[in-house]
Amino acid sequence: MNDLLLRALRREAVDRPPVWMMRQAGRYLPEYRAVRAKSDFLTMCRTPELAVEVTLQPIDLVGVDAAIIFSDILVVPEAMGMHLTLDEGVGPQFSSPIRSRADLTRLTPVEPREQLAYMLDALRMARRALNGRVPLIGFAGAPWTLAAYMVEGKGTKQFAVAKKMLFEQPALAHALLDQLATAVGDFLVAQVEAGAQVVQLFESWAGALGPEEFRTFALPYLAKAAQRAREAGVPVIVFAPGGGWALSEIAAATHADAIGVDWHTTPQEARRLTDPFRVALQGNLDPCTLYAPVEEIRRRTHTMIEAFGPVGHVANLGHGILPDMKPDHARAFIDAVKEWQWTDERLAAAHGTAAPAGPQLAGVP
Amino acid sequence: MNDLLLRALRREAVDRPPVWMMRQAGRYLPEYRAVRAKSDFLTMCRTPELAVEVTLQPIDLVGVDAAIIFSDILVVPEAMGMHLTLDEGVGPQFSSPIRSRADLTRLTPVEPREQLAYMLDALRMARRALNGRVPLIGFAGAPWTLAAYMVEGKGTKQFAVAKKMLFEQPALAHALLDQLATAVGDFLVAQVEAGAQVVQLFESWAGALGPEEFRTFALPYLAKAAQRAREAGVPVIVFAPGGGWALSEIAAATHADAIGVDWHTTPQEARRLTDPFRVALQGNLDPCTLYAPVEEIRRRTHTMIEAFGPVGHVANLGHGILPDMKPDHARAFIDAVKEWQWTDERLAAAHGTAAPAGPQLAGVP
Numbered sequence: 079m080n081d082l083l084l085r086a087l088r089r090e091a092v093d094r095p096p097v098w099m100m101r102q103a104g105r106y107l108p109e110y111r112a113v114r115a116k117s118d119f120l121t122m123c124r125t126p127e128l129a130v131e132v133t134l135q136p137i138d139l140v141g142v143d144a145a146i147i148f149s150d151i152l153v154v155p156e157a158m159g160m161h162l163t164l165d166e167g168v169g170p171q172f173s174s175p176i177r178s179r180a181d182l183t184r185l186t187p188v189e190p191r192e193q194l195a196y197m198l199d200a201l202r203m204a205r206r207a208l209n210g211r212v213p214l215i216g217f218a219g220a221p222w223t224l225a226a227y228m229v230e231g232k233g234t235k236q237f238a239v240a241k242k243m244l245f246e247q248p249a250l251a252h253a254l255l256d257q258l259a260t261a262v263g264d265f266l267v268a269q270v271e272a273g274a275q276v277v278q279l280f281e282s283w284a285g286a287l288g289p290e291e292f293r294t295f296a297l298p299y300l301a302k303a304a305q306r307a308r309e310a311g312v313p314v315i316v317f318a319p320g321g322g323w324a325l326s327e328i329a330a331a332t333h334a335d336a337i338g339v340d341w342h343t344t345p346q347e348a349r350r351l352t353d354p355f356r357v358a359l360q361g362n363l364d365p366c367t368l369y370a371p372v373e374e375i376r377r378r379t380h381t382m383i384e385a386f387g388p389v390g391h392v393a394n395l396g397h398g399i400l401p402d403m404k405p406d407h408a409r410a411f412i413d414a415v416k417e418w419q420w421t422d423e424r425l426a427a428a429h430g431t432a433a434p435a436g437p438q439l440a441g442v443p
Numbered sequence: 444m445n446d447l448l449l450r451a452l453r454r455e456a457v458d459r460p461p462v463w464m465m466r467q468a469g470r471y472l473p474e475y476r477a478v479r480a481k482s483d484f485l486t487m488c489r490t491p492e493l494a495v496e497v498t499l500q501p502i503d504l505v506g507v508d509a510a511i512i513f514s515d516i517l518v519v520p521e522a523m524g525m526h527l528t529l530d531e532g533v534g535p536q537f538s539s540p541i542r543s544r545a546d547l548t549r550l551t552p553v554e555p556r557e558q559l560a561y562m563l564d565a566l567r568m569a570r571r572a573l574n575g576r577v578p579l580i581g582f583a584g585a586p587w588t589l590a591a592y593m594v595e596g597k598g599t600k601q602f603a604v605a606k607k608m609l610f611e612q613p614a615l616a617h618a619l620l621d622q623l624a625t626a627v628g629d630f631l632v633a634q635v636e637a638g639a640q641v642v643q644l645f646e647s648w649a650g651a652l653g654p655e656e657f658r659t660f661a662l663p664y665l666a667k668a669a670q671r672a673r674e675a676g677v678p679v680i681v682f683a684p685g686g687g688w689a690l691s692e693i694a695a696a697t698h699a700d701a702i703g704v705d706w707h708t709t710p711q712e713a714r715r716l717t718d719p720f721r722v723a724l725q726g727n728l729d730p731c732t733l734y735a736p737v738e739e740i741r742r743r744t745h746t747m748i749e750a751f752g753p754v755g756h757v758a759n760l761g762h763g764i765l766p767d768m769k770p771d772h773a774r775a776f777i778d779a780v781k782e783w784q785w786t787d788e789r790l791a792a793a794h795g796t797a798a799p800a801g802p803q804l805a806g807v808p
Contacts, residue, residue, distance in 0.1 A: 235600065236762075236765075238731060238765055238767075241729075241731040241734070242731065242734040244731075245731055245732060245734035245735040245739070246734050246735065285707070288706040288707060288729045288761070289707075289709055291729070320707075322688065323687065323707065323708070323712070341653040342650070342653060342654075342685075342688065343688065344654055347688070364606075364653045364656070366603060366606040366607065366609075366610055367610060369606070369607040369610040369611050370610040370611065374610070396653070397601075400601075400603055402603075
């Protein structure tokens with residue numbers, strides 16, 4: 079069994095970092111597009127057999143060290159009774175966005191084992207199909223990010239409608255966010271019970287908020303959901319792209335085992351901000367690097383690994399892989415991580431600049 | 444004559460910061476919409492009488508301390524021969540984007556006094572009409588930002604096509620960027636000659652690049668254009684939203700008189716990053732704050748002014764004002780700045796945490 083991911087998340091010694099890619103079960107793979115050609119995205123999410131098929135594809139096809147269940151963060155608002163459509167070229171849309179207290183009362187509490195049973199089934203089937211080859215990651219959207227979509231009704235550049243609610247009707251926003259934090263926490267616990275060995279919270283729209291709003295409307299609810307998931311007994315990863323400045327606050331508030339780092343923040347800066355919290359870091363190659371020639375991908379991947387240092391690093395992209403990227407180039411990234419070895423020379427070179435070693439050295443600055 | 448902006452940019456002592464707003468000549472004003480109802484956006488840019496009319500509106504209507512000439516950053520690619528359209532709801536588009544060396548050869552050198560004469564005329568007319576009431580700001584898009592639009596063909600979330608060129612065809616990207624840096628520099632010099640008393644460079648898509656690409660493809664060309672403009676003898680402001688981490692590098696490379704700060708970065712962090720460069724800062728209230736009640740706008744504006752400190756601050760939003768914002772709320776922001784006074788008590792409180800005082804104290808850390 080390849081448990082490299084679990085060991086890296088516990089900050090144990092590893093010869094090389096584990097590696098996976100956000101959106102690894104995605105359109106860059108012809109094998110994914112073949113499945114997608116026969117059914118739409120939401121049908122794939124809701125059909126465990128199809129979800130499991132594409133979840134497993136990148137294990138064989140590109141050789142990643144973890145599977146992440148194929149799904150979408152917007153299944154939670156949908157489970158609360160919102161009508162979700164996902165049209166090609168338009169993106170996800172809710173026909174009746176949340177704008178008032180009355181809209182809020184339309185939302186139903188989430189019982190994951192009922193409304194989201196299809197995703198829990200997919201996790202159970204994927205876990206069986208993986209048969210210990212690599213760990214299985216579950217996930218959910220974080221409360222602010224889900225609220226942003228639910229209030230806006232769709233993805234936008236600035237989420238100005240959702241932000242308007244924070245400034246104009248803060249009590250309404252807090253009520254929505256609290257309801258979401260409960261739903262997301264329950265959902266993650268149910269995912270762990272269904273077989274997820276790691277869970278990741280996606281605060282995809284962290285970057286839409288300035289520091290004061292992030293601390294008021296995002297962080298407390300992200301922390302509530304993350305802490306609930308931690309109690310279920312598996313490592314929790316929090317990824318808040320666009321929130322590089324907040325890495326230390328996220329680590330402090332969520333007690334996450336790992337924090338995702340987007341490609342705006344250098345590994346060195348991410349370590350500087352999070353070192354006191356003894357948290358693992360995940361990331362952060364700019365996905366657009368996969369447009370570069372293979373040798374350049376390899377060079378940059380190695381530079382990144384070296385910069386994160388030997389303890390508590392999960393290699394990943396700093397954002398999802400894009401649909402027009404070449405599978406060969408994705409493999410070049412994965413292979414570059416797999417050929418890396420933390421040799422004695424490299425460990426000696428990292429000593430002094432790298433993060434402190436695993437739990438046995440607790441207390442060492 | 445209200446020369447508060449010029450004094451703040453020189454880091455001279457002022458009783459209160461000057462204030463203006465990005466997109467202050469814009470759709471939030473009914474008086475702007477009345478002009479816009481009669482002609483499309485690009486016609487307004489190309490008709491000096493109309494451009495001057497809307498440039499002057501916010502001086503009387505909201506009471507800002509500076510006028511910024513009404514125009515668009517994409518007039519430069521258009522002057523190079525690209526066909527620009529700007530449709531309602533779609534945004535700016537170029538029908539034949541730059542993707543190859545052959546596309547690059549289609550671009551013509553820019554002679555601002557010819558292709559961009561209409562904007563220089565507008566500056567001359569605006570300067571006359573202002574008659575010294577407030578200073579007049581000219582502007583241009585920075586090379587990377589213009590290149591991103593020219594390669595992509597339109598605005599997108601990630602500018603993945605433009606980034607692809609940086610990774611796949613770096614030499615082509617450098618050739619385009621260098622040509623743009625020359626054009627932008629020449630244009631800014633011509634603007635100063637036509638009456639601009641300050642110029643601002645907009646690196647609007649700084650946030651699309653990670654640190655390595657920003658340093659390679661954005662910063663050198665931004666610096667080239669900014670330094671050229673500085674030689675024309677007026678203060679230069681550089682605004683690179685999404686590039687908060689790069690504030691010190693931008694200050695060091697561009698020698699700008701002022702750096703714009705977006706709303707992701709706290710004033711304290713912006714000062715920490717730029718203090719060694721003795722540069723003024725401009726910003727940075729989150730425009731969405733203008734959705735809040737008037738008393739809250741006032742409170743946050745004062746908190747922001749206090750945090751930037753008494754020396755070298757130009758109050759502004761951290762991004763453009765949005766079309767659906769209320770003029771009353773814009774005025775509340777402007778009024779809150781105008782009622783601020785750096786009293787002796789406040790100066791004493793700021794002492795020790797604020798930036799060092801003006802040029803007479805050069806050398807004090």
